[in-house]
Amino acid sequence: MKHFLVRLATPIILVILWQILADAFGSPRMPRPSAVVASATKLIGSGDLITALATSLGRVFFGFMLACAIAIPLGILMGSARAVERNLDPLVESFRPVAAIAILPLVILWLGTGSMAAIVIVAYAAFFPILINTIAGVKRIDHNLMRAAYTMGVPPATRMWVVLLPAALPAILVGMRIGLGMAWTAIIAAELAVGAKAGGEGGIGQMMFIFYSYSVELNGIVVCMIAVGIVALVLDRILRAALHAAVPWSRL
Amino acid sequence: MTLQPAPKIKLAHVRKEFGGTPAAIVAVESLSLDIRPGEFLAIVGPSGCGKTTVLNMLAGLEPVTSGTMTMDGKAISGPGAERGVMFQDYALFPWKTVAGNIGFGLEHGPAGHGLSRAERDARVARVIDLVGLKGSETKYPHQLSGGMRQRVALARLVANEPEILLMDEPLAALDAQTRIILQDELLRIWGQDKPTSERRTVVYITHSIDEAVFLADRVVVLSSHPGRLKRIVDVDLARPRNDETRKSRSFSELSQTIWELIREEAYRATMQ
Numbered sequence: 001m002k003h004f005l006v007r008l009a010t011p012i013i014l015v016i017l018w019q020i021l022a023d024a025f026g027s028p029r030m031p032r033p034s035a036v037v038a039s040a041t042k043l044i045g046s047g048d049l050i051t052a053l054a055t056s057l058g059r060v061f062f063g064f065m066l067a068c069a070i071a072i073p074l075g076i077l078m079g080s081a082r083a084v085e086r087n088l089d090p091l092v093e094s095f096r097p098v099a100a101i102a103i104l105p106l107v108i109l110w111l112g113t114g115s116m117a118a119i120v121i122v123a124y125a126a127f128f129p130i131l132i133n134t135i136a137g138v139k140r141i142d143h144n145l146m147r148a149a150y151t152m153g154v155p156p157a158t159r160m161w162v163v164l165l166p167a168a169l170p171a172i173l174v175g176m177r178i179g180l181g182m183a184w185t186a187i188i189a190a191e192l193a194v195g196a197k198a199g200g201e202g203g204i205g206q207m208m209f210i211f212y213s214y215s216v217e218l219n220g221i222v223v224c225m226i227a228v229g230i231v232a233l234v235l236d237r238i239l240r241a242a243l244h245a246a247v248p249w250s251r252l
Numbered sequence: 253m254t255l256q257p258a259p260k261i262k263l264a265h266v267r268k269e270f271g272g273t274p275a276a277i278v279a280v281e282s283l284s285l286d287i288r289p290g291e292f293l294a295i296v297g298p299s300g301c302g303k304t305t306v307l308n309m310l311a312g313l314e315p316v317t318s319g320t321m322t323m324d325g326k327a328i329s330g331p332g333a334e335r336g337v338m339f340q341d342y343a344l345f346p347w348k349t350v351a352g353n354i355g356f357g358l359e360h361g362p363a364g365h366g367l368s369r370a371e372r373d374a375r376v377a378r379v380i381d382l383v384g385l386k387g388s389e390t391k392y393p394h395q396l397s398g399g400m401r402q403r404v405a406l407a408r409l410v411a412n413e414p415e416i417l418l419m420d421e422p423l424a425a426l427d428a429q430t431r432i433i434l435q436d437e438l439l440r441i442w443g444q445d446k447p448t449s450e451r452r453t454v455v456y457i458t459h460s461i462d463e464a465v466f467l468a469d470r471v472v473v474l475s476s477h478p479g480r481l482k483r484i485v486d487v488d489l490a491r492p493r494n495d496e497t498r499k500s501r502s503f504s505e506l507s508q509t510i511w512e513l514i515r516e517e518a519y520r521a522t523m524q
Contacts, residue, residue: 144343151311152357152412153333162360166347249346249394 031218039219040226048207053227055202056187059115063122064176064183071127071179072172075134080164085135092131100125100186104193113194118187118203125186126179133178137171138164170243170250177239184232204228259286260453261310261328261416266319268305278478279305282319285472285481287416287455290448294456294468296510298517302479303457304340307420310455311337323416333362336414340421342405344393351376351389354407363412375411382441383407399430403437410441417442417454423463435466436494444491461514465506466493473513476521482513 015033022032043049078085100121111117141164149163191205204224211220268280280302287293295303308314309321312331321328323335331337336357344353355376358364364372380386383403393401402422409417422438423431443451458464464471465487473482487506489497497503 142341142343144339144341145345147313148337148339148343148345149356149360151313151331151333151335151337152361152363153331154357154360158360162356163345166345169347247347249392 029218031222035219036222036226039217040223043220043223049204049223049227052202052204052207052224053231056191056204057231059118059203060122060180060183060187063119063187064126064180066119066123067126067130067179067183068176070123071130071175072134075131075172075175076138076160076164076168078131079135079138079168092128096128096132100182101189101193104190108194117194118190121190122183122187126183129178129182130172130175133175134168134172137168137175140171141167170247173239173243173246177236177243180235180239181232184228184235188228257289260289260323261287261455262320262322262325263287264320264322266306266309266321267317268302268309268314269317280309281478281480283479283481284319285484287453289453290451291469292442292451292454292456292467293470293472294458294464295472295474296458296461296464296514297474297479297482298476298514298521299459300479300521301474301476301517303459303474304420305479306474307337307418307455307457310416311335311418313337333357333412334414335416335418336409336412338405338409338417338419338422340424342393342401342422344401344404344408346393349390349392350385350396350404351380353393353404354379354385354411356408357412361412363414379407379411382410383437398426399434402426402434406438406441415452417452419454419456421457421459424459431460431463435463439467439491439493444493461507461510462498465489465503465510466498471506471510473510475514476517485510485513 019033022030040049074088078088103124104117104121107117107120111120145163145167146159149159154162187203188205188208191203192209194206204227208221208224211217211224263283263285266280266283267278269276269278271277283306295306297303305314309316310328312328312335315329328335345356348356355364355372358367358372358375367375380389383406385400385403385407388396388400393404396404402425405422409419423434426434442454456464456467468487471485471487473485474480475482485506489500489502489506
């Protein structure tokens, strides 16, 4: 309990400072902790906040799964076959700096402003960290483990499943953890942008957009920001716990 | 001299180069050697003599550049479950328990073909008992000491019941006391009380002369740069061998003989 309070000390001090400063120099436009709490209570009570978060999380879930389904097999292939890596590496490296939000116009033109577009954006954002870490993980596995299985007469396809994959798993999971963070960042940006067009369907990003451009409700925007931060933290902790459970032998 | 049975493995004029021409490095040069069935053969030599290269070629992990390497008359062209390897760093699967590591070859390799789940488990349990790992079945490698990991690696090798056991400095990473204990254990597990016909063939790489003499029936001494056969020393110490063997005069004499064969090159190696 004491430990818990120590961890909360900095956020609590920051909130108090925020309230003092807002009261001292505050304009009507300045969000205040007290007003934010009131706004949060209202948004939670009406179920709007939860619905928005659930919509965004659902998109992240499917987009993230799509990214894993492509990036992990591709990463294993690129990490284990030199020729494939040499071929695809320039392509990967030239797309990697293109932010997920930068492909938004193209995606909207192709897929409209619905969930499908959001899922593709999320998948794109999560794809690169998962791919890069999988490649690195496969390349860095202890060569003798593969040789040990080889000398035991284990066939190549089986070696892939029972040696290569588990040996690279710690790195793959690290990639997934980073990728999930990127996915969550990307969904907010995508929903914010899609929200500008009529027909955007929900999500926490769109909720922020509505507060910003229609009702001009700064307290609501802050509530959304805090909610986004808390969800990011929870997602990261869940994946970290999964990581420790899945690879207890690896210190990460 | 008794009549020798046909060699289990035959090396004839084996040469191994690394890298491309003209900058190729010759690791092993014109090595000819017969490995007899059921014998414990140790290979010693100064660093750079190609000991590990020889073992990797026997394992089928490295092809020979020229010459031939045959087992029971058939050319060795790649790894096979009949030739088991124990690696210097043990190469244990960190995500598998002790029992999972030992049963790995039975579960995924040809060593387990035709065995039911129960038979495989029974064999794993028997081997765990044999190497003294009872009670550690569900532990993971990172929870074990170096000596225990070594036992797991040995158990994994034994569980697959290969005809040839290829061991690359298996005790090199251990402290002196653990080494001596495991040398005794190794001979017990190998079956030094049994007649030669029931023992498996072992090729054992080591840099320790005492260890080679204590364990082996014959010690192959290699010279370095490139690795060539210098001499084969017969170790006619009685079995079973134990602490008495280590204290005996013939033991130290044999060690001394081998040391004199490689001393000059070993000194030179330390100056490089």
